Amino acid sequence: MATKRKVREQEPVNIENKKKAKMEDRLSDLPECLQLHILTSLDAKHAVQTSVLSRTWVSTHTRIPVLEFNSYSFKKLLVFDKFVCDVLRHRDHSAKLERLTFNRSGSCSAKILNSVFDYAFSLGVEQLSVNLQQSRNKTWPVFPVIASFESLKSLTLESQSHMICPYLGPISRSFKSLTTMHLQHALIKDPDPFSGFPMLESLTLEDCHLCMESEKTLRIHALRLTDLTISSLWNISCCEVTTPRLKFFDYKGHNFHLLLPTHEGLPVLEKVVIDFNGLCYRRQEKLMFDDLMAMFYTMKNVKSLTLCSSIVQLLSFFPDELVRRSSPFRELKELKMGFRNLLWQNLFERISVRSKETFQVPLDVKTYLLKNSPDAKFSFTYPIDLK
Numbered sequence: 001m002a003t004k005r006k007v008r009e010q011e012p013v014n015i016e017n018k019k020k021a022k023m024e025d026r027l028s029d030l031p032e033c034l035q036l037h038i039l040t041s042l043d044a045k046h047a048v049q050t051s052v053l054s055r056t057w058v059s060t061h062t063r064i065p066v067l068e069f070n071s072y073s074f075k076k077l078l079v080f081d082k083f084v085c086d087v088l089r090h091r092d093h094s095a096k097l098e099r100l101t102f103n104r105s106g107s108c109s110a111k112i113l114n115s116v117f118d119y120a121f122s123l124g125v126e127q128l129s130v131n132l133q134q135s136r137n138k139t140w141p142v143f144p145v146i147a148s149f150e151s152l153k154s155l156t157l158e159s160q161s162h163m164i165c166p167y168l169g170p171i172s173r174s175f176k177s178l179t180t181m182h183l184q185h186a187l188i189k190d191p192d193p194f195s196g197f198p199m200l201e202s203l204t205l206e207d208c209h210l211c212m213e214s215e216k217t218l219r220i221h222a223l224r225l226t227d228l229t230i231s232s233l234w235n236i237s238c239c240e241v242t243t244p245r246l247k248f249f250d251y252k253g254h255n256f257h258l259l260l261p262t263h264e265g266l267p268v269l270e271k272v273v274i275d276f277n278g279l280c281y282r283r284q285e286k287l288m289f290d291d292l293m294a295m296f297y298t299m300k301n302v303k304s305l306t307l308c309s310s311i312v313q314l315l316s317f318f319p320d321e322l323v324r325r326s327s328p329f330r331e332l333k334e335l336k337m338g339f340r341n342l343l344w345q346n347l348f349e350r351i352s353v354r355s356k357e358t359f360q361v362p363l364d365v366k367t368y369l370l371k372n373s374p375d376a377k378f379s380f381t382y383p384i385d386l387k
Helices: 002-023 032-039 044-052 077-090 110-122 169-174 282-298 309-316 319-324 363-369
Strands: 066-070 099-108 127-135 154-159 180-184 186-188 202-206 217-221 227-231 238-242 248-253 258-261 271-276 304-308 334-338 377-381
Touching: 044 066, 044 077, 066 077, 077 099, 077 110, 099 110, 110 127, 258 282, 271 282, 271 309, 282 309, 304 309, 309 334, 309 363, 319 363, 334 363
Parallel strands: 066 099, 099 127, 127 154, 154 180, 180 202, 202 227, 217 238, 227 248, 238 258, 248 271, 271 304, 304 334, 334 377
Antiparallel strands: none
């Protein structure tokens, strides 16, 4: 009885402690570094909405080192543009900005685009990624008056329509720390656009256009470049590459540009992936074949070679040429053939019916490629949906 009486006397205290525990603001007790880490995983819209969770989180979103703006979460683009301007205006300017991502659909005005670039460069952003559907003035913003480019390490500029890129050529020397660049639908007005990036290690060119009437050669001079990805270059007859450290080369285009390496060549090339995404008529097949052979000889030192379905098909059209020619690959360790995309691509005029026999390994192609590297490992990938 004494024990029961003692428990009943303590019950009000326990109930009161439970109420106090429920009222505790556990979010406010989190270290600020952990709060910022949580917010960096959210886009800007959701990060701002967290200000209602706790009294200390009212202004936490103004100090996050990562800003990600996505118009796809807004019903109206005007509301999105106003939101972007408000966030940039109220952000703590003393807080470090490591990464800024801006994704916008529709037609983007120069005003909102300049605001994003000016803010990013003025705070010395390290990673800048911008993806547009289209821009009204057809050009990326020029340099702001007060800017810091030395801290920028990664730059991604993507657009569904062609835009002039003013950051290439001699003026690119301002980007002393840039290591990664990705350009999509960029209009290039300098024949030697990348020599001014002394630290550039990774370069991706996607549907870029050389805008020079008297010049059809694109020069890729980057002494520290290790990764190069090219997808459909336009108004270009050949690429002059000075990339002695290049290890990975991924090429996918509507034709095979003549690669002109310097006398040093590509001595440390380790992996090459080649694909074709255009439409080739029968009268063009021999020219495409010769261009492909010329490309092969520029990458003779490669250790791992991956040829997609279209490349294998093109080679198989000329078995006599393969017997007559000598393979340039003498140091090949691995050869891969991939037929993943052939079911839905009608790349060649002479192929109109897809059957299981189409996906058999062409023996003459394999023999040619491994002629001087007989010990190389060979693998063949069939389409996923081939029954």
